[in-house]
Amino acid sequence: MKPTRLSLAVPLAAVLAAVLAACGATSSDGGSGPDASAADVTVTAAGMAFDPGTVAVAAGETFTIALVNEDAMPHNIAIYTDDSKSEKLFEGGMVTDGTVVYDIGALDAGEYFFDCSLHPDMTGTLVVEG
Numbered sequence: 001m002k003p004t005r006l007s008l009a010v011p012l013a014a015v016l017a018a019v020l021a022a023c024g025a026t027s028s029d030g031g032s033g034p035d036a037s038a039a040d041v042t043v044t045a046a047g048m049a050f051d052p053g054t055v056a057v058a059a060g061e062t063f064t065i066a067l068v069n070e071d072a073m074p075h076n077i078a079i080y081t082d083d084s085k086s087e088k089l090f091e092g093g094m095v096t097d098g099t100v101v102y103d104i105g106a107l108d109a110g111e112y113f114f115d116c117s118l119h120p121d122m123t124g125t126l127v128v129e130g
Contacts, residue, residue, distance in 0.1 A: 034101040039066035043077065043124065045116065046070040050124045059109035059130025065102045069095045075116045077102060079126060083113040091117060 036042045040063040041055040048071065057063040069075050074094040081087040089112070092102040109130035116122040 034066065034099050036066035036068050036099050036101070039064040039101050042066040042068060044068045044070060045075040045122065048119060048122060050114075050116075050122055053123070054125040054127060056127040056129055057107075059128045060106050062106050063104050065092075065104060066099055067092065067095055067102065068099045069097055072097070074118060075122065076100075076118070077114050078117045079104070080113045080115075082111075083123070085113070085115075094118070 040057055043055060043065060044051045045067060055065070065077060067075065067077055074096045076092045076094045078091040079089045081089065089107070090102070090104055093100065094117075107126075107128045109128050112126040112128065114124045114126055
């Protein structure tokens with residue numbers, strides 16, 4: 001099965017509106033799914049936590065995040081400007097088991113917050129360096 005990549009261009013000057021909806025995703029079926037090693041960063045969901053809790057990418061460049069779900073329940077990654085969650089920049093589709101690779105638009109340098117939409121206690125930090 002060919003992996004499905006999700007893409008969302010993040011306009012740096014515009015405020016993102018409620019137009020953002022949950023994106024679909026394709027999970028791996030145990031061997032023919034997306035290759036996490038090809039992503040810019042990889043985050044594993046295991047034991048109702050993200051590992052690592054902090055990931056870094058370059059500013060001003062699109063990037064990919066592989067989510068490897070090792071739990072028996074669905075997870076995703078949603079990225080916000082900060083932990084108030086007042087401005088959502090990206091929400092990836094759920095993956096029940098296996099791996100999904102999300103394409104994320106370029107972001108300005110800074111520190112961003114991410115979580116699982118279904119499990120808000122699963123959180124992390126995205127550092128955009130530049």
